[in-house]
Amino acid sequence: MSDTKTPETRILNGSEIVVECLKEQGVKTVFGYPGGAILNIYDALYKHQDEITHVLTSHEQGAAHAADGYARATGRVGVCLATSGPGATNLVTGIATAYMDSIPVVAITCNVGVSLLGKDSFQEIDILGVTMPITKYNFIVKDVNKLAGVIRRAFTIAQSGRPGPVLIDITKDVTAADCAYTPMEPETVALQKSTILDQDMETALELIRKSRKPFIFVGGGAVLANASEELRTLAHRIQAPVADSLMGKGAFDGTDELYTGMVGMHGTKASNFGISECDLLIVAGARFSDRVTGNAQKFARNAKILQIDVDAAEINKNIRTDASIIGDLKVVLRKLNAHLDPINHDEWIAHVERLKEMYPLRYDKSVMTGPGIVEAVYQMTGGKALVCTEVGQHQMWAAQYYKYTRPRTFLTSGGLGTMGYGLGAALGAKLGCRDMGEPDRVVVNIAGDGCFRMNMNEIATATRYNIPVIQVVINNHVLGMVRQWQTLFYGKRYSHTVLNDSVDFVKLAEAMGAKAYRVERMEEFRTVFQEALELGAPVVIDCQVNCDDKVFPMVSPGAPIQDAFDDTDLKIEVK
Secondary structure: OOOOOOOOOEEEEHHHHHHHHHHHOOOOEEEEEOOHHHHHHHHHHHHOOOOOEEEEOOOHHHHHHHHHHHHHHHOOOEEEEEOOOHHHHOOHHHHHHHHHOOOOEEEEEEEOOHHHOOOOOOOOOOHHHHHHHHOOEEEEEOOHHHHHHHHHHHHHHHHOOOOOOEEEEEEHHHHHOEEEEOOOOOOOOOOOOOOOOHHHHHHHHHHHHHOOOEEEEEOHHHHHOOOHHHHHHHHHHHOOOEEEOOOOEOOEOOOOOOEEEEOOOOOOHHHHHHHHHOOEEEEEOOOOOHHHHEOHHHOOOOOEEEEEEOOHHHOOOOOOOOEEEEOOHHHHHHHHHHOOOOOOOHHHHHHHHHHHHHOOOOOOOOOOOHHHHHHHHHHHOOOOOEEEEOOOHHHHHHHHHOOOOOOOOEEOOOOOOOOOOHHHHHHHHHHHHHHOOOOOOOEEEEEEHHHHHHHOOHHHHHHHOOOOOEEEEEEOOEOHHHHHHHHHHOOOOOOOOEOOOOOOHHHHHHHOOOEEEEEOOHHHHHHHHHHHHHHOOOEEEEEEOOOOOOOOOEOOOOOEHHHOEOHHHHHHHHO
8 A cells, every 4th residue: 555645635715825836836935025916915925924935125126136036046946926017017127137048937926806807907907918028938817726737837837948937917816716726746847858869969979079179159058057067078078168158157167277258249359269260169058149249140150050059949040050959958968978089179279278368358457447346356255156247347347357167156137138137136146045055155246336226225125134245336427338338439429328426325225224335446345345245234335436447358339259359459549
């Protein structure tokens, strides 16, 4: 006779079913903001507050970004909640951010009752129609008997294949209606293997064996696939230099001798030149963003291109490939490594090393700058911090000057480029580290002053729950990246990019309960940052830097990446 106990069926209302399904999925922390339509679910959460922690953010967008940051930091599904109407629409930017970067998030919203749908009822909106283009899948639940099945399916969809956000909209009467609920074990999400074809593998192996100048380009898919070890093995087995995209940071160790830095508009010259000279480009989980390729017609034109991706839609979408393998990256790389003997490319490696020596990243160390601040954070955290960013110059400096040795340690909005993303994501990431057994992990959000204005209300969330994130504001009193473009391409016509007003970030942060500092010199920053590391509380550091500091190298929009230039090249051109 089997000892397996039959799950107990109970009669629960829809709100209780939502909470029970979240518990089934192992959800420990959710982020949200209550309202009338979702009130029943919040009542159920109140009864289960010892099992699921709810974090009340200052704005629904902060909740969406926090769920996103939680997912990126942990590899688990992030969960956010919002009420109908404006509550639901306030999630949209966060959902779109997750969609563009393939992040598994489940957003749960509630709507008016079924009888009120389509009647322009108070706080009614067709959130399914709004989010259809920016979700992997979305549902509206009008029958309580279907609720548990929809929630379970949503979590499976969010995690399977190419991950992404899923929205569940539940009518208010469903949250109050009763039905039978039977617990279930979460569905195991299988790795995508059936699309890995033997013929594609043989073609890839032949290309790799014949190559004399291979180069590996790593994207965010390598992070999502947890393929770091397999990437390292491949790179060293075939002696191939490795560059990454913004989203691929940490998938390959940034301190490894084969690493050349980021590729693309603000990539290193070594990466851009190396990819332009290679004869085989192995693309691991990257989608050839325009910020990576520059002029797509001239991208890696000397190379055959082998693209490995879990999503068949990405093959030949932006760049024509010579070969491709569709499937889970970790599985594909394991198969390739198993059939590859060590290959010597000493001459090619030596050439790329010379490129790295000839074109290092440089900045002025006599004053406080964005790169100097990022390098100080790297040194003072031993390279072990989890770094979040907003979007702009500071984001590029954080990608260039912090060496990421582990995946899921650099969280940034790559595809959508969402100003206001970082602080919410940092809160989610810090709580995710706690849930994963790393409560002491240092989490730093690096922002520009323009971005910080968009989400600084989440400092109040940090202080309410005493979430000890360190907020570094690289404050140049302008919209730095836009100003950089205006300087280089718009004749220095600084249209609405100057923020030189009376806003005092230190006073604002203190008013929200955080410890705050303003610094103007690097030695001040180091002293204050050390205090922040030891304080164990939310800290804001307002760093005053020059408004005309620029991110170099840079590729002009529409130019090929081999035309990367820096300040030295500009001075030569002036002469």
